[in-house]
Amino acid sequence: MLPPHLILILTRAFEPRSARLHRARQLFRACGMGLFALLFPARRAEIGDIFGANGHDIDGTHVDLSICVDGKRLRFLPLGVLTPLAWQARRVARHRHALSSVCAALQAHGFALHRNSTESLQIHCDYISAVTPCIGNVSESMR
Numbered sequence: 001m002l003p004p005h006l007i008l009i010l011t012r013a014f015e016p017r018s019a020r021l022h023r024a025r026q027l028f029r030a031c032g033m034g035l036f037a038l039l040f041p042a043r044r045a046e047i048g049d050i051f052g053a054n055g056h057d058i059d060g061t062h063v064d065l066s067i068c069v070d071g072k073r074l075r076f077l078p079l080g081v082l083t084p085l086a087w088q089a090r091r092v093a094r095h096r097h098a099l100s101s102v103c104a105a106l107q108a109h110g111f112a113l114h115r116n117s118t119e120s121l122q123i124h125c126d127y128i129s130a131v132t133p134c135i136g137n138v139s140e141s142m143r
Helices: 020-039 041-051 085-094 096-108 117-121 137-141
Strands: 006-012 062-069 111-113 124-127
Touching: 006 096, 020 041, 041 117, 062 096, 085 096, 085 117, 096 111, 117 124
Parallel strands: none
Antiparallel strands: 006 062, 062 124, 111 124
């Protein structure tokens, strides 16, 4: 469904809790939560959404994707989840067309974007069913 110049890249999928990578992520999450709370005290309510496993440890229906446009990978979060909201908004505005095309294609195939705007910029999406509306601040701002 995507135009030929847009390609999706799977960046994160199922990670069993028993895997070494899962344990490493837990350690990095703990450090990240502390740093996030320190840098963005007004956004503490988002910590669970941003630093939780978000289903990646349950099954393969929870994935993170990247968008490639004409061979160039788009980076909405250059500093990861520590990217300031203003930087995120500028990148969303700059790549609104590609982002809306991807969201529409994911929605048509039964995926929903994460409800948190930062997580949804990692294109974290969950396979729900045949047709479920895209949710989250990114998809809402594209309308």
